[in-house]
Amino acid sequence: DAGVIQSPRHEVTEMGQEVTLRCKPISGHNSLFWYRQTMMRGLELLIYFNNNVPIDDSGMPEDRFSAKMPNASFSTLKIQPSEPRDSAVYFCASSLARRPGYTFGSGTRLTVV
Amino acid sequence: DAKTTQPNSMESNEEEPVHLPCNHSTISGTDYIHWYRQLPSQGPEYVIHGLTSNVNNRMASLAIAEDRKSSTLILHRATLRDAAVYYCILHNLFNQAGTALIFGKGTTLSVSS
Numbered sequence: 001d002a003g004v005i006q007s008p009r010h011e012v013t014e015m016g017q018e019v020t021l022r023c024k025p026i027s028g029h030n031s032l033f034w035y036r037q038t039m040m041r042g043l044e045l046l047i048y049f050n051n052n053v054p055i056d057d058s059g060m061p062e063d064r065f066s067a068k069m070p071n072a073s074f075s076t077l078k079i080q081p082s083e084p085r086d087s088a089v090y091f092c093a094s095s096l097a098r099r100p101g102y103t104f105g106s107g108t109r110l111t112v113v
Numbered sequence: 114d115a116k117t118t119q120p121n122s123m124e125s126n127e128e129e130p131v132h133l134p135c136n137h138s139t140i141s142g143t144d145y146i147h148w149y150r151q152l153p154s155q156g157p158e159y160v161i162h163g164l165t166s167n168v169n170n171r172m173a174s175l176a177i178a179e180d181r182k183s184s185t186l187i188l189h190r191a192t193l194r195d196a197a198v199y200y201c202i203l204h205n206l207f208n209q210a211g212t213a214l215i216f217g218k219g220t221t222l223s224v225s226s
Binding site for chain 1: 162215
């Protein structure tokens, strides 16, 4: 298994531009999670899905952030418009619901200038 | 999820055992104790989990106090590759829709040769 696949690995964009981060979970996993990591705030949960349905999006910072999971094998996290304070590493993880052992992707390092 | 308390940092020498403590005095009966670690520039990875009994796997051992208010992750022989941030997390696996891992600050483990 290739694990959780995130793309792109690095993204540099200008303030005000739209940014789309992508995630392919492990086949068969039915829960998917988006996290953001910064030095100041550590690892923060943004949103998670169970069976493609958003369960908890209380961690999404504001309306500029949106996430979708159109099918079991793909999810996107979109930021529109992006701001410098959105610069962080964004991780996607997947698991089987109610089972231990999340698998995290390698992350997308986003820099907004 | 209930809160955990870990030391900010610990140091170890290569090939010596390492005991990483975690306090979780408000743990509930349905909380599993999970440990994850994050190597530099990587996403977190699952290490071990347990409910009441001590657990061993190829990576580490988990010792759980009888009252479950504390636990210790044991690395039997530290290597330089074990230098990472170690997170102790309480996670309820009984919730029907699943719940998400909430990360604290963790313990930064340094290993010297």
